[in-house]
Amino acid sequence: MQKAAVESEERPLEDEAATLALGARLAGLLRPGEFLGLKGPLGAGKTTLARGLIRAWTGDDALEPPSPSYTLAQIYEGPAGVLWHMDLYRLRTPEEALEIGLEEALATALCIVEWPERLGPLSPPSRMELALRDDQGRRTARLSWFGDAAARRKEFGFL
């Protein structure tokens, strides 16, 4: 198991607006070719965070991004490039991620990936992971940087 090079503090997300705002803030910093895994159990806030991120990426505040759980991937375009929103829960083997186009996505798009642990050994060595928790309604987020992505740590100084 690859260890995170650097981790942020665990930050509180006071309400839904704070979760949306964190998503929007991340959208402003992330770039095509980067990989952000969203980790956390069902109900921890992955949907809300992804919504804030995708709205900011596309510049469309009214957008209601549908869940990618059944389609596996939803693709969006914004001024900064293409964004893939993926949910890998239904994958049986990591190799299936390649067949739904993960390599192409990594080469050209910002990848926002729910259940990234499904990738196992195929996880990109340079990546970020946001761990979300919900403890009786008290939500928190902690961002980790893996591999070369650690060089980006200081740009995320607010976390």
Place this chain on the structure above:
Amino acid sequence: MTASQPPILVLGIETSCDETAAAVIHWRGDAGVDILSDVIWGQAEVHAPFKGVVPEIAARAHAEAVDHVIKAAMRAANASYKDLDLVAATAGPGLIGGVMVGLSAAKAVALAHDKPLVAVNHLEGHALSPRLSGAVAFPYLLLLVSGGHCQFLAVDGVGRYRRLGATKDDAAGEAFDKTARIMGLGFPGGPLIEALASSGDPRRFPLPRPLLAAPGCDFSFAGLKSAVARLWQGLAAPNEQDRSDLAAAFQAAVGDILVDRTANAIGLFGDADGRMVVAGGVAANQALRARLQSLAAKKGFNFTAPPLRYCTDNAVMIALAGAERFAQGWIDDLSAPARPRWPLDEAAAAARPSHRPGRKGAKA
């Protein structure tokens, strides 16, 4: 199309989702449809141990299966390629790899046997599927509620669809599956939740009903899922009664949401004494179906829920949509592209926000 329409023999192919499927039908216009064969490679119950992981995701799996299901469907129908009137295949929306496999196979059959090709929108297959099990005349209001879909469509005729509302996040069937996952149950979640709910107290756990009483007929289920997760987390050592009560509370919340949203959709549909069809896996839930049925009766709507077999992803509905389009003179070129995104109501989807009703008067 009239009853004198000569029967049309169609091969349908579906590879846009989890299943690789092929079917052969005899379409006889208003006189009905004979389903000659109906072959599906993937079956959810086989994969229950994986709790939701259904393996026909990858293009390779579709590619390995597609020739087999086409041959099996032709054999079971006792049909020969030269007798086909057309080949229909799903051309989207869906994961591009899977869609291309089925569409390419259809093109190969069409080219080899000199038959016309009809490229079908997967959602159009669902929209027309009620007509497989009997004569449901246009127009009708369709509530499509499954794991992957959750939307209201006004089906005015072949090729004429208006999306009245849709989910803003999770589909209703997805909410059932995820609730089952939270409670450590198997897959698919719908039947397991329904069974537990029948012996539970729906009033013990308070759950939210997102968008209840909001205007329009959109859905939202993500907040309900989070509330279930919190309640479940808060139980120290959940027993069978806890499970049943939470399942009952969840199912009651979904029922309240479906009834509230459907009442608004009936208003937006705008047809008094109309027809309403509920299709998709969620319609198999007897408690929810009964509530929708009684709402329809109250509104003076005729209620139909087609057999589940035709509501889940299958190639019969693709063959039907192909036949109905063909009968209206629509044929596609062999260069028809696979389309990962393909809103059924192109015009309405181009406007923002895409799911808002906006063209109430456009019905024929």
